[in-house]
Amino acid sequence: MIHTAVCDMLGIKYPIFQGGMAHISDAKLAAAVSNAGGLGIISAASGDVEKLACEIDQAFSLTDKPFGVNVMLMGANIDAIAELIAEKKVAVVTTGAGTPERYIPMWKAAGIKVIPVVPSATIAKLCARAGADAVIAEGGESGGHVGDMTTMALVPQVCDAVDIPVIAAGGIADGRGVAASFMLGAVGVQVGTRFLAAEECSISPVYKAKLLKANDTATIVTGKRLGHPVRSLKSPFSRAYAKAEYTDISDDELENMAVGTLRAAVVDGDEKKGCFLAGQISGMVNKEETAAEMIAEIFNDAENILKGASQWVK
16 A cells, blocks of 8 residues: 555545645535545635635535645735634645745644645745645646646656655646656645546536546646636637737736636536636546545556556666
8 A cells, every 4th residue: 555754744544635726626525535535625716714614614524534725825815714724723734826934833833734836946945944844846737827847847856955745746647647756756646637527526517528528638728928827628718818818908808808717617617608727637537436436546556556667677
């Protein structure tokens, strides 16, 4: 059985985090992943403090295993969200869109492990110096907001840069991705896109169907002009947005084009107006199953791959 330092740190069976996907990662999905032995994560990206409190309480009612909350540090109501998380004493906070040094003392005083998502070795070092317990090195293969570096290039450089555990993320969907991540120096993985196909994931049926039909070239990155690129499935919206980026449309108009499009995908299943966030491994996701089935398959395959690795070394 695969067991790493992050399992001991967090009290989880498998070294796998479920990504904190905005407007998608709710209590139901997080609890299912945690009950299956991973670390489920609730997204706080909506900025709705009352809603987040309800999601956290619901997760506590659905699992007695550790779970976390993901915080976008440039989002709305961040101070109130940070205080709520400390008050609720969730097991883990993962963060994105900045460095969390301002909140680390409060969270750690509440017994919470702080694990920022980082796009570079430099940011990883800043987070480690600020007291982070581990970091998630996320490559640009992932869905949602992305950086420039690939997982293959990023993870080993982050591992070399810091003395705290590193979780690999971006482009990981099966046991091969887990095994590769360990070989790069990571002690765990974070998976987002594959969990979109979990039975416990409450996205619209249209969203799931688009994901299950995707192939290896099904995603597109938009938003580079505005400085915050996003990877999603190709759709009427994403194609129109990509085209608009190369016109004389103002930045404000371009920004407004995306307002409400994630909700249109997640809740309404609107194929024309929706922005269907997903990573480059979308073409590897071809069936809907429970989170427990996914995790068991991923780690059974990873274990078999790692056991057979000696065939390449004589």
